[in-house]
Amino acid sequence: MKQFNGTYGCPWCLHKGVRIEKGRGSVNAYHYESSPSPLRSAVQTVRDCTEAVENDAPVHGIKGPSELMLMQLFDCVMGYCIDYLHCVLLGVTRCFVGLWFDSRHHVQTYYIGRQVNTVDEKLLSIKPPNAITRAPRSIAKTRAHWKGSEYMNWLLYYSQPCLTGVLPREYLLHWVLIVHSMPILLSKSISPEDLQNATIRIHKFVLFTEVLYGRENMTFNIHQLIHIPDCVKNWGLSGDIQHFCLNQTMDCC
Ligand SMILES: [Zn+2]
Structure with missing residues (x-):
């Protein structure tokens, strides 16, 4: 199928996306839909696939068959699970840290780069228990090198206390929703x-990301968040996976 930056690029639903300008180019933005697009199904995907092959043109973003479809018990939509590391940690969390602290956003009301030392002071004063293997590292000096596990600790444990009193209240209340x-x-x-x-x-x-940060920041990763509850229902995107990633994978990413 098409990639996330193409029309109908979501593998979970039929959100078409909308092309908007961003920086020097354009992106496929996934605005929040009050009436969500229909979810994809395996049956519909096979139908789209057949039509795409017959007409030699993508249908709903589907370009053609996958050999995985030959597996009788494999569901070509629900058989996949959202990648927590790349969607939530290195996607959404890193994106928001960039919006708050990157100087190219200095005119925005959510920009807090001028107070990065205050945030760092709070962050570096935190003494995590042994279960967290990495000590917190400076946002100002090391953020470009943060690993997935550091973004996870920031998201789950550090960001709320560190941003309180620094990030404007409406932005903090919004962030706390995902925390x-x-x-x-x-x-x-x-x-x-x-x-x-x-x-x-x-x-x-997701809705208030668009309201507070603008449609140009409605990335595919932000959109994918609304599909996580279904992944949890189908797969149990879970502490087990988190635990595995924490110990095996994230320090490499
Ligand atoms: Zn979707």
Whole structure:
């Protein structure tokens, strides 16, 4: 299928995306839809696939068949799970840290690069327990080299206390929506009520990303967040995966 930056680039739903200018080029922005586009299904995807081959043109972003479709029990939509490391940590979390601290955003109301030393002072004073193997590192001096596990610690543990009193209140309240959702979605067990609450928060987070940061920042990774609750339901995007990544993978990324 087409990549995330093409029309109909979401592998989970039929959000078409909209082409908008950003910097010197353009991006496929995934604006928040109050009536979400239909989810993809394996049956529909096979149909799109057939039509794409017959007409030699992509249908709903699908270009042609995959050999994985030959596997009888494999669902070519729900058989995949969102990549927590690249979507949430190195995608969404790194993107927001950049929006807050990169000097190219200095005219924006959410820019807090001038207070980076205040944030660093709070961050470097945190003494994490042994379960967290890396000590916090300076945002000002080392952010360009942060690993996935450092973005995870920032998202889950450090960002809320470090940004309190620095990031303008409406932006902080917005960020807290994801800070409070992810631990629920990553937990080893989850009740239907908790999943529902996390889903509502994630939707609010995505909607208000567009309101507060503009459509040009509605990236594919931001859009993918709304599909995480379904991945949790289907796969249990879970503490087990998080634990595995933390120990095996993230320090390499
Ligand atoms: Zn989608």
